[in-house]
Amino acid sequence: MSEPAATPAAAPQTWQRRSMGQRLLRYALGLFIMAAIVQAARTVEVIPEFLYDAPEQMGDMLRRMWPVDWSYFGQAVGSALLETLHMATLGTLLSLALALPLGVMVAGNVTPNRLLNFVARVLLVASRSVNSLVWALLFVAIFGPGPLAGMLAIALRSVGFVGKLVGEALEQAPRGPIEALQAAGATRFAQIWYGYWPHIKPSFWSVALLRWDINVRESGVLGLVGAGGIGVALNTAIDLFYWDRVALVLITIFAVVIAAEVLVLWVRKRVI
Incomplete structure (x- = not known):
């Protein structure tokens, strides 16, 4: 008497937190945010000389603020x-x-x-x-x-x-x-x-x-x-x-x- 044919084992299922479309959307959103930050940084036009001199200017301003003119x-x-x-x-x-x-x-x-x-x-x-x-x-x-x-x-x-x-x-x-x-x-x-x-x-x-x-x-x-x-x-x-x-x-x-x-x-x- 012949034995019954063995059924193939089902492929194991792997759990994924997000689908492929959701991952692509997240990547696209991240690239968009990075591009917006780069464009904004270019538009601000930070002058390095003023940026390096800022701590000294801030210290000079604070020294001028003291002592406070309470009579005002x-x-x-x-x-x-x-x-x-x-x-x-x-x-x-x-x-x-x-x-x-x-x-x-x-x-x-x-x-x-x-x-x-x-x-x-x-x-x-x-x-x-x-x-x-x-x-x-x-x-x-x-x-x-x-x-x-x-x-x-x-x-x-x-x-x-x-x-x-x-x-x-x-x-x-x-x-x-x-x-x-x-x-x-x-x-x-x-x-x-x-x-x-x-x-x-x-x-x-x-x-x-x-x-x-x-x-x-x-x-x-x-x-x-x-x-x-x-x-x-x-x-x-x-x-x-x-x-x-x-x-x-x-x-x-x-x-x-x-x-x-x-x-x-x-x-x-x-x-x-």
């Missing part, structure tokens, strides 16, 4: 610092007033109108696309130099940031309370106030505090383009080569940023 604080820095804080605060409040209606318009579940959604989204993207310094340059050309231009620049820069987060928070709100209000015959305003607002209120105030903290930092440099604040004192000291006063302004900005960070953390932990 009462002459110009103190009032400029208050102006900076006022700009940041008023700009943040104005941005909140503008961002809330835009956030409601951009949320599709609250405003089921695609045209309004599109218009609000374009406005929010336009606000985020333009840097605060560019906004400040535009408003300085319109209103002249001063804190008004800085406040408006901060407000328009912040609208896109706050409005986008408000819209996302509204879209993630649970439907249960809204459907209950609709079944009870509540108006659209009542649905927003009693249904959506309690859900987004903690995140809204957190975003408001975070944006104020960011605006305090940004308002410190708007004076470099004439938009008021402590940046004006910094620009004046640099133009006149008063490096001891430059050191004072930089120390003041650093201290204010740290104080704002501590204040925001304290408020978030104990109030929100």
Whole structure:
């Protein structure tokens, strides 16, 4: 009686983390990044003589900054610092007033109108696309130099940031309370106030505090383009080569940023 023919053994399977196409895509992406870095390095045009001389120039600048001219604080820095804080605060409040209606318009579940959604989204993207310094340059050309231009620049820069987060928070709100209000015959305003607002209120105030903290930092440099604040004192000291006063302004900005960070953390932990 003949024996049955032996079946051939199956080829062993090897596990691969990525397919051939994925590996080729990674290699292509790596080559693209390397080419972009090389092209960027060629465009920057680093001058070797200046690069070698940089440590010596930095040391000379630091020596000129010491001792710090503390008397300059009462002459110009103190009032400029208050102006900076006022700009940041008023700009943040104005941005909140503008961002809330835009956030409601951009949320599709609250405003089921695609045209309004599109218009609000374009406005929010336009606000985020333009840097605060560019906004400040535009408003300085319109209103002249001063804190008004800085406040408006901060407000328009912040609208896109706050409005986008408000819209996302509204879209993630649970439907249960809204459907209950609709079944009870509540108006659209009542649905927003009693249904959506309690859900987004903690995140809204957190975003408001975070944006104020960011605006305090940004308002410190708007004076470099004439938009008021402590940046004006910094620009004046640099133009006149008063490096001891430059050191004072930089120390003041650093201290204010740290104080704002501590204040925001304290408020978030104990109030929100």
